[in-house]
Amino acid sequence: MISPAATDSVQNFLAAQQALKASAENTIAAYQADLLGFLAFLAGHHGGTMGMARIKATSLSDMRAWLAHERSRGASARSRARALSAVKSYFRWLARQDGDFDPTAVLSVRSPKYTRKIPRPLAETAARAVIDTVEMQATEPWVAARDVAAVTLMYACGLRISEALSLTGRDAPLPEVLRIRGKGGKERIVPVLPAARAAVAAYTAICPFPMEPDDPLFRGVRGGALNPRALQKVMEKARLQLGLPATATPHALRHSFATHLLNAGGDLRSIQELLGHASLSTTQAYTAVETARLLDVYEKAHPRAAGGG
Structure with missing residues (x-):
């Protein structure tokens, strides 16, 4: 059992994360x-009850037991690393709230290694x-036009599915440039x-639902916001017809x-900005082209790298 004080502490931490870091709702x-899974394990x-005193007394052996438990129940290395990151963030925050609390035992735990999957x-x-x-x-x-518009927009602008589906009637007709709010609230x-x-204009022209400024641009068949799963299913059907691999998402x-x-x-650098990546290294990994090609582009973008100065 988790005590009310511990539950409140977690909720306060989450509220702080959302307010200070503008973390996405999914995050x-x-x-x-x-965090709740971690506390339930402890x-x-x-x-007995997991209260604040016990949380602050978490030891290195507790952490190892928890990670071993997560591994035994089939959690992947990536899932365990994500969970450990959440726990560490919580303990850092907790230490800032209580100057007498030392989180070293938790923060010293090494994250499980995993290979990042690149689409x-x-x-x-x-x-x-x-x-x-997709159109077929x-x-x-109007549904066919909607799917074509959404897929064309994601490909033409490099949008995440959540970013495309966050557009509203206020964005139609589409301007020559869009202001996109991505992960962490970054614009x-x-x-x-x-x-x-043109694809979005063709869709909005025949969409049976009104395009009020605050309404979602992409609508489901009943008029509500389009569910991401609907686009995923359309892509699944299209890739099966074309004989494309499961990575065609x-x-x-x-x-x-x-x-x-x-x-x-x-x-x-320009592609990094278009994608909204915080670091160039993320873009390098994401684009997954030959190392020689990456270095060539990097040097052209950064003359100092080539000149050594």
Whole structure:
């Protein structure tokens, strides 16, 4: 059992994360699940109620027992690393609230190693074929137009599915540049290609629901906000028809956008800004092109790297 004080402490931590770091709702939900799971384990491990005093007394052996438990129940190395990160963040915050509390035992635990999965890009011909095939999945013309508009927008602008579906009637007709709020509340400016503007215009022209400023731009068949799963299913059908691998997902369109720009000679720094990545190294890993090509682009973007000065 977790004491009311411990539960309140977790909720206060989550509120602080959301307020100070503008963490996404999905991130906060994952943190909450990980922390409550951790505290529930400790309560069972020690027996009795898990209060603040016991939380602050968490030892290195407690941490090892918890990670071993997570591994034994089938949690992947990536899941364990994410959960450990949440626990460490909570204990850092807790130490700032209580100057007499030393979180070293928790913070010293090493994170499980895992290989970060990188989505594979679609070939340019495959990306176009996906858009064409998506159009043939729906029986209602406006739904077909909606799916084409959403998929075209994700590919043409490098948007995450959540970013595309966060657009509202206020964004239509699409301007030449969009202000996108991405992960952690970070804003970026993304140019919108004519093909994407045309696809969205074709959809809004026949959408049976009114496009009020605060209404979602992409609508479900009953008029509410379009569920991401609907687009994922459309992509699944399209890739099966085209014989594409399971990696051909909506997120792969964003990856394809970046890779195709880079292969066409795009500047790595510019692509980083378009994707909204915090660091250049993330973009390098994400684009997954040959090391020699990355270094060449990096040196062109940063003359000092080539000159040694």
